Amino acid sequence: EAKTSNRLLLVDFTGSDWCGWCIKLDKEVFSKPEFKDYASKNLVLMEVDFPRGKAQSAAMRQQNEQLAHQYQIQGFPTIVVLNGDGQAVGTLGYMPGGPSAFIAELEKLRKG
Structure with a gap:
């Protein structure tokens, strides 16, 4: 889907019910209308x-563990950003500043 629509694939490696920084990232960024609007136009979202x-x-569980091994995930949250060809173009984690700061980082990755 990312390839045909020329969007980035954002793969969110998370511990949704125990990882404090993951919960904070979801609350401060992913759940906000500004991010949802940006994502609907520019991203394909995948939660692991x-x-x-x-x-x-x-x-x-097995699929998620394979993906974590493939992308060498060491901790949570880790956001792996892939281009339409499936190549990793960057890795992000929690950052302060809400959706605008997170989107600015994604834009840097999108523009290469």
Whole structure:
């Protein structure tokens, strides 16, 4: 989808129900209308979750672990940004400044 629409793929490696910085990133950036509007035009979003309290199928858990290994994820949150060809163009984490700061970093990656 990212390739055909000329958008970046944003892969969010998160611990949605236990990681404080992940929850903060979701609350301060991903849930905001400014980010949602930007994402709808420029991104394909994918969440790779490693919950501790929520149930997750064995197949989903295995897929998520494979992706984490593939992208050498060391901690959460880690946002891997891929271009339409599936090549990593950058890695982001939590940053202060809300949606505008996060979008500015994505724009730098988008423009290369």
